[in-house]
Amino acid sequence: MAKVKGMVELMVDAAQPLLRSWEGKVAAAPGGVAEVDVDDDIRSFSFDVISRACFGGDYSRGREIFLRLRALSGLMSETSVIFTIPSLRHLPTEKNRRIWRLTQEIRSLILQLASERRRAGAGAAAPDFLGSIIENSRGQPRADDFVVDNCKNIYFAGHETSAVTATWCLMLLAAHPEWQDRARAEVLEVCGGAAGAAAPDFDAVARMRTVHAVVLETLRLFPPSSFVVREAFRDMQLGKLRAPRGTYLFVPVSTMHHDAAIWGPTARRFDPGRFRDGVAAACKHPQAFMPFGLGARTCLGQNLALVEVKALVALVLSRFAVALSPDYRHAPAFRFIIEPEFGLRLLVRRLGHEDDGH
Numbered sequence: 524m525a526k527v528k529g530m531v532e533l534m535v536d537a538a539q540p541l542l543r544s545w546e547g548k549v550a551a552a553p554g555g556v557a558e559v560d561v562d563d564d565i566r567s568f569s570f571d572v573i574s575r576a577c578f579g580g581d582y583s584r585g586r587e588i589f590l591r592l593r594a595l596s597g598l599m600s601e602t603s604v605i606f607t608i609p610s611l612r613h614l615p616t617e618k619n620r621r622i623w624r625l626t627q628e629i630r631s632l633i634l635q636l637a638s639e640r641r642r643a644g645a646g647a648a649a650p651d652f653l654g655s656i657i658e659n660s661r662g663q664p665r666a667d668d669f670v671v672d673n674c675k676n677i678y679f680a681g682h683e684t685s686a687v688t689a690t691w692c693l694m695l696l697a698a699h700p701e702w703q704d705r706a707r708a709e710v711l712e713v714c715g716g717a718a719g720a721a722a723p724d725f726d727a728v729a730r731m732r733t734v735h736a737v738v739l740e741t742l743r744l745f746p747p748s749s750f751v752v753r754e755a756f757r758d759m760q761l762g763k764l765r766a767p768r769g770t771y772l773f774v775p776v777s778t779m780h781h782d783a784a785i786w787g788p789t790a791r792r793f794d795p796g797r798f799r800d801g802v803a804a805a806c807k808h809p810q811a812f813m814p815f816g817l818g819a820r821t822c823l824g825q826n827l828a829l830v831e832v833k834a835l836v837a838l839v840l841s842r843f844a845v846a847l848s849p850d851y852r853h854a855p856a857f858r859f860i861i862e863p864e865f866g867l868r869l870l871v872r873r874l875g876h877e878d879d880g881h
């Protein structure tokens with residue numbers, strides 16, 4: 524949490540392009556209400572946050588690395604027969620050559636940055652993830668692979684997950700104006716004053732209990748990772764279930780989050796109030812709430828993600844009122860993450876100083 528504390532400022536910086544873009548669109552819109560497709564703006568915000576959090580002062584070079592990772596992930600997720608017949612991955616097709624080139628470039632850019640940091644003795648001193656990774660790579664048998672793999676993990680684990688959470692959160696607030704008003708009232712109170720209040724700092728974000736409950740309820744209804752996976756390392760008996768060694772166990776997070784036996788009859792309803800007294804009081808088995816997984820391999824970025832989503836929601840609510848566009852089609856798509864199939868289009872209106880959002 525100490526590292527995350529120093530990152531709220533970078534989150535506020537990363538949100539500026541989104542805020543300016545929405546302001547521009549609203550100013551140009553007839554009647555002061557703009558229709559905005561918000562997904563890409565939110566993805567760019569989250570991309571910026573994770574690049575800055577990982578690479579700190581080397582942010583622009585880090586951004587180049589993550590842009591290549593984005594291109595690589597796009598190439599690899601294109602459905603292709605190549606990825607269903609493993610040996611074909613080694614054929615020098617044009618696409619494979621692009622994948623190999625990108626993989627090589629990403630590796631050498633990361634290692635170049637890491638070796639400059641090591642030479643400058645700036646590994647541990649740097650307050651970013653790359654600093655921690657370099658520090659933890661000391662004494663590892665394959666230190667270079669350790670650094671490259673961990674940088675890649677941070678990008679893949681921490682970019683889309685946070686972005687899609689912020690997107691679902693704004694969708695739910697747009698669909699539930701009463702909760703939008705309550706959350707905004709809290710943001711304005713905590714950040715001081717009327718709409719357009721000061722940007723939140725870490726302490727302000729920590730004091731936003733309603734916004735926190737809204738984000739937890741978002742993660743309950745739309746957990747980005749629909750499954751958490753484990754492998755049985757030995758023969759196991761789990762209740763009535765026998766799992767021989769080597770079995771993959773898929774824990775269906777989304778199904779558990781919607782189970783009335785755990786959450787009561789309002790399980791399918793958006794009600795952040797259920798988290799008023801914490802997770803344990805909200806459901807029958809607190810372990811059943813697992814948007815970030817559980818146990819030894821629980822998400823390493825959960826504090827960062829929660830603060831990031833809350834900071835963005837606070838910045839948006841203090842400036843804008845949002846409602847669902849009539850064009851919004853609700854269709855959660857269960858892919859690698861649970862995302863809105865047709866994106867999120869919002870009606871966005873700028874709040875005036877005297878405006879309370881109604």
Ligand code: HEM
Binds near residue numbers: 688752813816822
């Ligand atoms: C709302 C956003 C996020 C969600 C819902 C999420 C969810 C998860 C889940 C479900 C896991 C698997 C945990 C398990 O198997 O028990 C995981 C692992 C992980 N996450 Fe996140 N995550 C988020 C954001 C982030 C961010 C921002 C970062 C990086 C800064 C990150 C870094 C990681 C890493 C490194 C792991 C692997 C941990 C390990 O295997 O030891 N995550 N995350």
